[in-house]
Amino acid sequence: DGGITQSPKYLFRKEGQNVTLSCEQNLNHDAMYWYRQDPGQGLRLIYYSQIVNDFQKGDIAEGYSVSREKKESFPLTVTSAQKNPTAFYLCASSIGLGRTSTDTQYFGPGTRLTVL
Amino acid sequence: GQSLEQPSEVTAVEGAIVQINCTYQTSGFYGLSWYQQHDGGAPTFLSYNALDGLEETGRFSSFLSRSDSYGYLLLQELQMKDSASYFCAVRDRSSYKLIFGSGTRLLVRP
Numbered sequence: 001d002g003g004i005t006q007s008p009k010y011l012f013r014k015e016g017q018n019v020t021l022s023c024e025q026n027l028n029h030d031a032m033y034w035y036r037q038d039p040g041q042g043l044r045l046i047y048y049s050q051i052v053n054d055f056q057k058g059d060i061a062e063g064y065s066v067s068r069e070k071k072e073s074f075p076l077t078v079t080s081a082q083k084n085p086t087a088f089y090l091c092a093s094s095i096g097l098g099r100t101s102t103d104t105q106y107f108g109p110g111t112r113l114t115v116l
Numbered sequence: 117g118q119s120l121e122q123p124s125e126v127t128a129v130e131g132a133i134v135q136i137n138c139t140y141q142t143s144g145f146y147g148l149s150w151y152q153q154h155d156g157g158a159p160t161f162l163s164y165n166a167l168d169g170l171e172e173t174g175r176f177s178s179f180l181s182r183s184d185s186y187g188y189l190l191l192q193e194l195q196m197k198d199s200a201s202y203f204c205a206v207r208d209r210s211s212y213k214l215i216f217g218s219g220t221r222l223l224v225r226p
Binding site for chain 1 (some may be wrong): 149151157158159160161164203213214215216217218219221
């Protein structure tokens with residue numbers, strides 16, 4: 001079955017540590033995204049990538065970093081510079097950036113990060 | 117820039133019809149999408165309006181009026197499983213980013 005997987009489902013981090021969240025898709029999608037969701041809030045875009053070896057900052061990129069070395073993978077690192085990282089992190093992918101199409105975004109199950 | 121406004125919460129009775137509104141301020145976008153998210157789960161795509169008018173998909177319909185900067189999601193024959201958060205979203209024409217509203221929490225009562 002095609003889809004998006006994220007791991008781990010739950011992650012606990014000590015202050016000052018960097019952690020990396022995994023996102024893998026086998027949908028052959030070019031575009032991938034990372035969102036942050038806080039309780040009772042909408043989704044805020046952290047980073048997105050249109051193609052391998054290319055990515056752009058979203059609205060809240062500070063304290064985060066990404067890489068896109070393979071089409072299937074778009075890992076997110078939450079660095080110690082992110083002062084309030086406790087949140088639900090969602091990875092998504094789409095065929096392209098949807099200039100003219102419906103370009104549905106498909107979401108992974110999410111990673112819930114808690115800073116201890 | 118883009119901003120989308122939705123009511124924070126809506127309550128309705130099982131079997132009824134409910135409308136969730138989305139008003140937006142935008143400098144240009146490709147279309148209006150709707151996503152559903154159950155507590156603790158991932159958002160899933162429901163509907164998309166590229167053009168003005170009504171799009172129907174089973175019990176769900178979505179409407180867009182660009183002249184009024186307004187859209188809505190209509191859910192008919194409500195079921196308990198429809199209790200979830202619903203987000204409208206637009207794809208910004210210049211950056212191609214998908215911008216989400218803050219979401220409407222729908223509670224369906226027996």
